[in-house]
Amino acid sequence: MANVSTLIPAIVIPLFFVFIFAIILFKKGIKFIKEREVMVIERFGKFRNILHAGVHFIIPFVDRPKTFYYSYYLDNPITGYKELKEAYNLTRISTQNEVIDLPKQSIITRDNALLLLDAVISYKIVNPKQMIYSCNNLPNILSKLLQAQLRNITGSLEIDQIIEEAASLNVLTGLMGNEAQKWGVEIIFVKVQKVEALSLTDVLAKKKNADLKNKEIIINAKNHKQTKVIDAEAKRDYMVKKAEGEAQEIISKAKGKAQAIINVAVAEVRNIKEIARAVGLDTKKTIDASKYILTMKYLEGMKEIFGLAGTSVKLLNPETAELQNLNLFGVTSVLPPTTKFLKTD
The missing domain is CATH 1.20.5 (Single alpha-helices involved in coiled-coils or other helix-helix interfaces)
Known part of the structure; x- marks a missing residue:
């Protein structure tokens, strides 16, 4: 009996350790993956494969899941204060749409107004391998990126545009999506829930x-x-x-x-014709009559000149002067008898 009593512990204790070791191997070797979850497996620190929904067997202590963590702040809707949310040594990556209600962001508009924007972001991991190897703490990265993009966009807008035209901030989805692609993440939407200002x-x-x-x-x-x-x-x-x-x-x-x-x-033409008719000249040859008129005009002009004050006039031979002037204008005249040709009694 003494030998039996000493034999039982010697058998049970090793079996117990074997049982515990088997449980550990079973736990580490079998992975149950839920729907819309994936797990990245590494072998000796190098990427091996991705486990999708179902039951999978891996080699314990050789294959191990790749771990990650997150740590970021959220707005607590009850208390109104920021609340730190964090988790470490995570192995299961969710491929569902995730929504993060980020803390209020303080921004300054183009017209120097200070505002607080309460934004929410929805994203989905589409490439788990790229996400887990290209970034750490994905929610915190998205929060910082959204903060930077919000300040860039709102800095070019005025306060009334931000309040009255909420669609002007819809470009955030496209801008965030372009940046998040390199992390294997798809941005579903970015929405501004509330705009607050002190005044x-x-x-x-x-x-x-x-x-x-x-x-x-x-x-x-x-x-x-x-x-x-x-x-x-x-x-x-x-x-x-x-x-x-x-x-x-x-x-x-x-x-x-x-x-x-x-x-x-x-009138002059008529006058000339009348004069010509009066003196018996042919009206078709009005040149003589016109000369007569010109002579009369000349004499009238000389009369006015003689009448001017301070005018000195020198006359030609009184017996021939005027007749010579008339001859210049084509008027035929007969010299009057002079004293030389008169007979004296």
């Missing part, structure tokens, strides 16, 4: 007043410009009408003078 009412009121003043300045400038245009057009039309009137007046005066000259000429 949002005052900011909007100032913005409204500034817009109204700008509009008033623009309207006044347009009215002033239109008034100048109208004045310029009126002056132009006045100058055109005035020039046309002056031109018409000059033309009318010229026509009047021309008509007067024509009338005088016609």
Whole structure:
């Protein structure tokens, strides 16, 4: 009996350790993967394969799952404070759509307004191998990237655009998606849930007043410009009408003078014809009559010259001077008898 009592512990204890070791091997060698989960397996620290949903067997102590961790802050909707969420030594990678409610981001708009934006991001891991080998703490990386993109976008917008046109921030999804592709992540959407400001009412009121003043300045400038245009057009039309009137007046005066000259000429022609008819000349040969008229004009002019004060006149031989002048104009005359040819009693 003594031998049996000593034999049982010697057998049971090794069997117990064998049983424990078998359990450890079973736990490490068999992996149960749920739907929409994957596990990255490494062999001696090198990538081996990816386990999808189902039961899988691996070599214990040779094959091991690749671990990862996350640590990031969330807004607690109950307390309103930031809450640290973290986990370490994770082996199962979820391929479902994940949603992270990130802390409020402080941003400054183009018109120097300080705002707090409460944003939420939804993403999905599409390449587990690329994700686990290219980045650490994926949620924190996405949070920092979203913060940077928010500041870049909102810095080029004004406060009223951010509040009234929420669609202006939809470009965040595309920008985030382009950056997240290198981590094997697809960005589903990025939404801004709430916009807060310490004095949002005052900011909007100032913005409204500034817009109204700008509009008033623009309207006044347009009215002033239109008034100048109208004045310029009126002056132009006045100058055109005035020039046309002056031109018409000059033309009318010229026509009047021309008509007067024509009338005088016609009257002179008639006068010459009447004189020619009176002296018995042929009206078809009006040259003699015209010479007569010119002679009379000449004599009238000489008469006016003689009548001027301070005029000195020297006459030719009184017996022949005027007759010589008449001969110059083609008038035939007979010399009067002089004293030389008169007989004395």
